Amino acid sequence: MPKVVGHTPPWLCRPSPGASFFTRHPSKKPDGRTQNGNGTEYQGPQRTLARRDTEVFAVVDNQIRWADLATLKAEWSPKRKPSTKKNADADGNYYRTLTVPVYGQIKQLVISPNGAFMAIVTVHTVHIAILPDRSHLSSTERTPLRLKTYQLGPTTHVIPESPVVSALWHPLGVHTNVEACIVTITADAAVRVWELDRNNHWSFDRPALAIDLKKLVDGTSSDEDFTPLGFGKNKGFSADSFDMEVASASFGGTARQGEDAWAPMTLWVAMRPGDLYALCPLLPSKWQAPPATIPAISAAIVPKLTAVEQDYSAVEEVGDDLIACRQQYEWLKEIDNQEFMLDPFSESGILKRPSNPSAIPRLQGPFQFDAGEQFDDLEVTDFIVIPAGLDTEALMTGEDDEGILEENAQEGLPFTTICMSTSSGRVHVCLELDGVEGQWLPKAKANTFTTPLSEPAELLLVESLDTVRENLREAHSWPTFTSDISSRYSFYLTTANNVSFISLSSWVQRLESELQSEDTSGSQFRLNVLCDGNIALREVLIQLNESDLSFPEEPRHFTNSVVFTDYDLGQLLLTYRGSTPQAAEISEPQNAALASFSQSLHADLDPTTSQTLPPIQQKPRRTPYQVPAVFYADEPLKSFIDEHVPHRHRPSLQEPVRLSPSTLDTIAAAHRVLAAHTGLLEKAAADLFRRCERLRGEMRDQLEGIATVSERIKGVSSHIGEDGQRKEGSRSEDALNQRLDATKQRQRDLVERYANIRTKIAKLGGRPLSEKEKGWIGEVKLLSSSVEKTSENQTIQARLETAKSIAEELLVEVKHISAEQPSAPEETTTVSVSTPSQPKIPQKLQRAKVADAMKLVDRESAVIDAITARLERLNSSFS
Structure with missing residues (x-):
């Protein structure tokens, strides 16, 4: 578990240059949460913070700002103010504004994997911006920079159409400075694949592949038309409009080594009621395959097809599973017949999407889980998919090169892990045990499938945990996930007022070792213990317990969190709310034994004296105080005349005050504006006063603890006089030595007892049972069963x-x-019997x-x- 070594650093707080990056312009009106095209309040993700290495992009005043955190930290000095402003603009700001011709409020910023493009998503529109290089952005020129942008689908993503929920860069797409591939998902379950090319502007107008999931869920043939309805066409009413309202979407993998081969080409779509659907494989016309993808798929398809064909060898009928395997084999065969085109920027090979069986895969699902009494609270907002581990044993069967196995090997479970968040802040951890593979609908002329309908699949719910207390839940909360850099089984959850770290790594390691163990005796019991205990470890990194003292019009929801890992920055978690940045400096615990030692320190002392010892004082953990934005805001009366006084009444302001209705209206309006501003000032001052009082109380407690320790030290030293001899009436040295010897002996006994218990546990679970032990267990079971099997009368x-x-x-x-029996001499070898027969x-x-x-x-x-x-x-x- 990571530990918070510090909250928002000084170089991000006022009056440092980094604080101005998130501060809105005083002359501009705060925007707040906007509305949809139909007039309802916007409910969706707030992903207005993005990163590229140490560069950060944020949306402030509906403008995109850019800054380099390493530069902001270097410009800050704790002793003196920066002496030069060569990197700052006229106002002293160390950031740059990127202007884009975007209509509406920006809700998402998504940067491509190679950092060349950035998708700017509003409620209904999507724009693709060309990002300049870091050296160009970090120049001494600080004037606003206009980015080259393309609107994605001018007749597709428009205001009358469905809102855009997610924009995802395809992990297997070809991403260069000229080409890219992005997938957009709208709330009406329409998936569109865009293959962008800067040399072909037509690629920004129409998608290369468009799929309507509401049509595909009821499809029976791949020859049907699954294209979403065009602009302005009446879609009618359907129950799927509510059951299949998309909440979020995500790819099953990131094309890293050690992942399942099907994961990066699987698109998972989560609906608001809690159902999940999967599209596999969803590929662009040109895609790049990692080195282990094709061999891993071949190692899975070919043996499976052979086994299924042997099962149906004695049967005349052909089953659906055999036809599905043959479809996968035909798809793989077309890939094998292609010639790999090497990508000059990576080691992956560029392939063409197979046309057989079809470019549109079959919709698998819905995937559901039994939430029990929590079903009424299930309103999914976001989810994260952790792919299954690559089956390296099947991949390396018959291979002698062990180096490839070590390179591709990565810890992970053999099944997919899905974590879903709800609007109330509850996180559900589920397991998908069957696995998702490529599936397609049959051809219309073939008519070989019996009923190609989507059947519900069960997800195994392993744990549900709450991340927000009941009294801190916001009305319009939309929690979002952020992946961790160090471990794929760890992630961050950002809610309206806190950021939590959730880790499944320890549980996954124990479960993985149990599944890979050769000894299966007692495995069911150990698995039950693993699943009944704590699965996810959670720690709150950022928490806002007090009311927001900024402007009421500013957002009351944290934007998405981003994690920076750099030599200069360390490991930094960054987010912001309104004009106030919130950060946490994270570090792995290096002295884990120190905490356990401090907790067990009083256990070795004498019971008669340990009750009087005060507990060890720990450093209080809380977010540092940040000056509210109202203290830095301009006076509202400066802009009062321009906003509230009509033009026909402005000349009268230069004249002596006359009692008239217009003068009364002007004074009343000024009073309302001034009263709201002074109210915020009073709340901010009261909050500062409460913090000072709390600080005084904590300092008083610390001083009392120091005084108690000082008295104890004086009590120990008071037994010795100035001449170095022990005073009369004081405790003798022999008593102190006896107490010390008793404590040492107790410590040795504890260490010996711990060693014995550890040895016994190692003997029990460290090796498999021998044949003699197994035989003894079987004999005991047989004896117990024979004793228990008694009749009623006996x-x-x-x-x-x-x-x-x-x-x-x-x-x-x-x-x-x-x-x-008669006795006979030993040399007699035979004895005669009376009966001759x-x-x-x-x-x-x-x-x-x-x-x-x-x-x-x-x-x-x-x-x-x-x-x-x-x-x-x-x-x-x-x-």
Whole structure:
């Protein structure tokens, strides 16, 4: 778990240059949360913060600002103000404004993987901006820079149409300085794939592939028309308008090494009611395949097709699973027949999308999970997909090169993990166990599928946790996820007033080791323990407990969080709300034993004195105080005349005051404006006063703790006089030495006990059971089952008595038979029998048989005695 070593650094607080980056212009009116085209209040994600290395892009006053955090930190000095303003503009701002011809409020900024393009998303429109290089942006010129932009689909993403929910850069698309691939998803479940080319402006007008999920969910053939309805066409009413209202979308992977091969080409779409759908494979006409993608898909498709064909070899009918496998094989065969075109900027090969079976995949889902009583609260806002790990054993079957296996190997579960957030701040962690593979609808002329309908699939819900307290929940909250840089099983959740870190890494490591273990004895019990315990570890990094003291018109919701990892910046989590930035400096705990030592420090002391010791004072963790924006705002009366006084009444302001209705209206309007401003000033001053009082109280507690420790030190040193001898009446040195020796002995006993317990645990779970131990367990189970299987009329005691009597009779009979046998000399090999018809038996063989019978009787007697002793113990325990 990461630890917060500091909150918003000084170089991001006033009056540093970094604070001006998020501060709005005083002459501009705050925008707040805008509305949709139909007049309703906007409800959607706020992703107005983006990063490119150490560069940050933010939306302030509906303008895109750019700054380099490393430069902002370098310009700040704790001792003196910057002496030069060569990197600042006339107002002393160390940022640059990027102007774009965008209509409406900007809601999302999405930067392409190579940093050459930036998608600017409003409620209904999408613009693609060409980002200049960092050296061009960081020049000494600080005038606003107009970006080269293209509107994406001028007749597609327009105000009368459905709002844009997500804009995703395809992880397998060809991304260069000229070409790119982006996927847009609207609220009416329309998915469009845009293959952008700066040399072909027509690529920005129409999508290369458009799919209406409401049509595709009921589709029966790949020859049908799944294109969304065009601009201005009546769509009519359908129940899917509510059940399939898109909340968010995400690709299943990022094309990294160690991921499942199908993950980066799978588009997951989450609906507001909680259903999830998957499109696999969704590819552009040109896509780049990582080195292990095609071999991994081949290793999965070919053996599966062989096994399914063997199952249907004796059956005349052809099943749907066999046809699906053949479709995957045809799709893979067309890829293998292509010639790889190497990308000069990467090691991936560029391929063409197979045309067979179809360019539009089958819609898989809906994927649902049983939330129980929490179903009424299920209103999905965002989700994150953690792909399954790559099956390296199947990939490297028959290969001798172990270096490739180590390169592609990566920790991870063999199934997909999906985490969904709701509007109330609750996070649901689910597992998709079956896996998502490429599927297509059949051709109309083939007519081979029986019922190609989408069947619901179950998700395994492993945990649901709340990230927002009940008294801090906002009315219009839209939590969003941010992936962690260090681990793919860790992420950040940003709500209206806090940012939390959630990690599944420790649980995934334990579960992965259990699934890969060769010893399956007790596996079910250990899996139940893993799933019943805490799965996700959560820590709140940023929390706003107090009311927002900024302007009422400013947003009351955090924008999305971004994480920076740099040598100069360290690991920094950044977000902002209104004009106030919020950050957290994160560091991994290096001294984990220090906390446990401080907690167990008083346990080794004497019980009579440990009650009087005060607890160790810890440093209080809270966000630092930031000056409210109202203190830096201009006086509202400066712009009062231009906004509230009509032109026909302005000449009268230069004349003596006359009692008239117009003068009364002007004074009343001025009073309303001034009263609102002074009210905010009073709240900000009261908040500062409360903080000062709390600080004084905390300082008083710290001083009292220091005084207590000082008295203890004086009490120890007061037993020794100026001459170095112990004073009379003080505790003797022998008593102190005895106490110290007792504490050391207690510590040694604890260490020895800990070592013994650790050794026992290592013996229990560190190695598999031997054959002797397994046989002993089976014998105990057989004995317990034989003891428990008793009839109603015959008790265990009666069976014991019967066994004893039979044993005694056998012993008497054996003794009687042995006594009747005549003794003969040892050299006689045969003995004559009275009946001539019976065969002659050697005497040695008779004695050997009798000895074996005696050993068998002794062994049975020992078993009976052991059973008797056990039954006596059972009777004593039951009584």
